[in-house]
Amino acid sequence: MKVGSLVKRFLITLAIALSAGFLLSLTGLFLPWLLGPMAAFLILRQVTDMEFHWPKIFRTLGLLLLGVQIGASFTQESVILMVADLPYMLVMTIAIVVFSLLLGFLFQRMTRVSLSTALLGSMPGGLSQMVLISEEVKSANVTVVSVMQTFRILLIVFTVPVAAGFLSSRAPGELAETSFRFSPYAFGIALVFGYALYWLMKRISFPARELMAPVLAMAVVQTVTGSDLIDLPSLVIIIAQVLIGTHLGLSMEKLGDSLDSRLAGAVFLNTVLLIAFSAGLAYGLERLLPEYLFLDFFLSAAPGGMAEMTITALEAGADVPLVTSFHLFRLFFILLIAAPLVTYYVKKLDAKSGY
Template sequence: MSGKAIPLKAGKKRIIGHDGWGPLALALLIGTIGGFVFDWLRMPLAWMLGACVFSTVAAFFGLRIGMRVRLRQGMIIILGVLLGSGFTPDLVQRLGEWAVSLCVLTGMTMTGASLCYVWLRVFTGWDRVTCYFASMPGGLNDMTIMGGALGGDERSIALAHALRILTVVLTIPIWYRLVNGAQTSVLTMVHGPTGNDWKDYAVLIACGIAGAAVGRLLRLPASFMMGPMIASAIVHLGGLTDSQPPGVLVAAAQVVVGTGIGCRFVGTNFDRLHKEMAASIGAAVLLIGCAVGFAMITVALTGLNLDATVLSYAPGGFAEMSLIGLALGIEIAMVATHHLFRLFLIILTGPLVFRTFLRRAP
C-alpha cells in the first residue's frame, strides 16, 4: 500500500482517508487514546466522541490516518445489534402511554429539520442535497451514506452531524450537572459485566450476520445497521434473549466508528471550514431549542416527566441519549423507544421526502 490519500468519492467503497495499514493503525491508535482520555474525563459516549475529536484534530493537522470501510461496517453491525436490544416486551406494553408523545415527536422532527435546512442554506454554501441530509436530527452514519449516494457532500454532512452530536452530548449532561447536580459516568456502562452465556452470544452473532445479509438482500437503507437492528429487535421482543453485546466490544465499535468520522476530514483545510462549523453548531442549538420547546408542550398534554421527555426529544441519537439517560438515572425505556422511533422515521421517510419535494426543486 502506498499510503496515498483516497478521494472520498473514488474510494468510498474501500477506504476513508489515507490508504494502507500504517494509516489505519495510526488512526485506531489515535482514536483509542481519544476514547481513553474522554473516558477518564467521564464524558458521555466517551469512546465514540473521544475517537471522533482526536482523529478529526489529527486529520486537520495533516497526519496520515485512514479507515477501512469493511472494518467500519463490521463495527456498525455490532452497534445495530445493540440498538435492537432496546426493544423489550415491556416497551410494547407501554407504547400506549407514549402515543401522544410519539406524535409530538414526529412534528418536532419535521419542524427541527425544516428550520435547520433553511438555516444551513442561508449560512453555508452547501447544495440542497447536502443541507437536507445534514439537517436531519439523527442518524449520523445513515444520513451521511444516503446523502452521499444521492449526490451530497459526505464530508459536510458528516461534519454537521458530528458537531450536532458533540454539541448535544456536551450540552445536556453539563446542564443536568450544573442545574440538578447530576453526575455522569460511562465507566459502569462500558466496563460492566453483561452476564451473557454462550447461547446469548450465539443469538447476538446470528442477529448481526443474518440481519446484515438480509438487510443487504432487501436493500435496506444503511443495511449494515438497519438489518441487525431489526433482527435484534425481533429476538428481544420475542423473549429469546435480553442480552447486549459486551461493553468492551461496544467500546471498540464506537472507537472505529468515531475514528472513521474523523478520517473523513483528511485533506480538509480547517481555515475553510470555520463558517460551516459555526453554522452546524447553530443548527444543533436550533434542534436543542426545538426539543425543549416541544417537550414542554408534551408534558403539558400528558403529564410525563420533563427530564425524560427532553432527553427523548434531544437530537443526539439512540446510542448517545440512551447512554446519557442511563448515566443520569432517567427512564431509559422511554428514551430508547422515542429515539428508535425517530431513527426509523428519519431513515424510512427522509429519502422519500427528498425525492418527492426537493430533487425536482429549481
C-alpha cells in the first residue's frame, strides 16, 4: 500500500477520533476522550466500509503512559494497605469467578452452545487470553467465545464509566497533589526495571504487558525508595485515552455478522447480572471497610479491562492503587488458577464425549 494512502487514512482516523472526543466532552459525559473515539469507530465499522489506519504503536504508547501514571499513584502507605486488603481481594476474585461460571451454565441453557464455549466466553479473563485458551479446546467455538468476550467488554466499558460518573467521589482536597515531580535517579532505576519486566512478560506472552510493566516498576521503586518519581499532566492522560479509545473502537469488527438476537440477548443479560453482582460485592465491602468509597470497590469488582477501569478510577476520584491492585490480583488468579482449572475440566468432558 502506498505511503500517501496510509497517511491519508491516518489523518482521517485522527480527525474523527479528536472530533468525537471533543464533541462528547461538550456534553459533560464521563471519559469523553476514551468513549468518544471508541463509539465513533464502533459505529463506523458496523455501518460503513470506510478504511482507517491507526498504528499499533499508538496503543502501546497509550498503555505505557497510563501505566506510568497508575504506577506513580502507588506509595509506601498504599502498598501496606494493599497487603492488608489481600483477603478481601481473594474473596472478591473467587466470588466473581464463581458467579461468572454460573452465568456460563445459564448462557449454555439459553443458547444451546457447548458448555466449554459458554464457560470460556463467560470467564472475565480478557478477550485475547480466553480466545487463545478456547483454541486448545476441541468442543469450544472460538468465534462465539470471541463474540461473547467482545460484546461483554463493549457493554461494560460503556456502562461502568457512565455509572461511575454518578457515584460519590473524593473531593479534590482528599486526592494526592497533582504537581509535576521528578526524581532522576529513582526514575532511571524504574526505567531499567520496567524494561526488564516488559522483556520477561513478552517472553512468556503475558497479557497487557505494556500496561503492567510500568505499573509494577513504578510501584516497586516508589515503595522501596519512598520517593515520588513522576506525575503526568492531565493532558497526557487525555492523549492516552484517545490512543486507547481509538484502538478499541477500530478493533470491533462487524458484530452483526456473528451475533444473532438470541446470542446478543444472552450476553446482555449475563453482563447486566455480572455488573449487578459486582455492585453487590462493592456494597458489602464498603460496609466492612468504611474508610473506602463504594466507587473504589465498584471499579475494583467491575469485570472490565484493567486499562479502562483504571482510567475511570483516575478520572472519577477513586482510590487508584486499590482499583489497580484488585484488578492485578484477579488477572493473576484467573490466568494462573481459574482458567487452567476450567480448561482441564472442559477437556475432561471432551474426552468423555469423544471429542
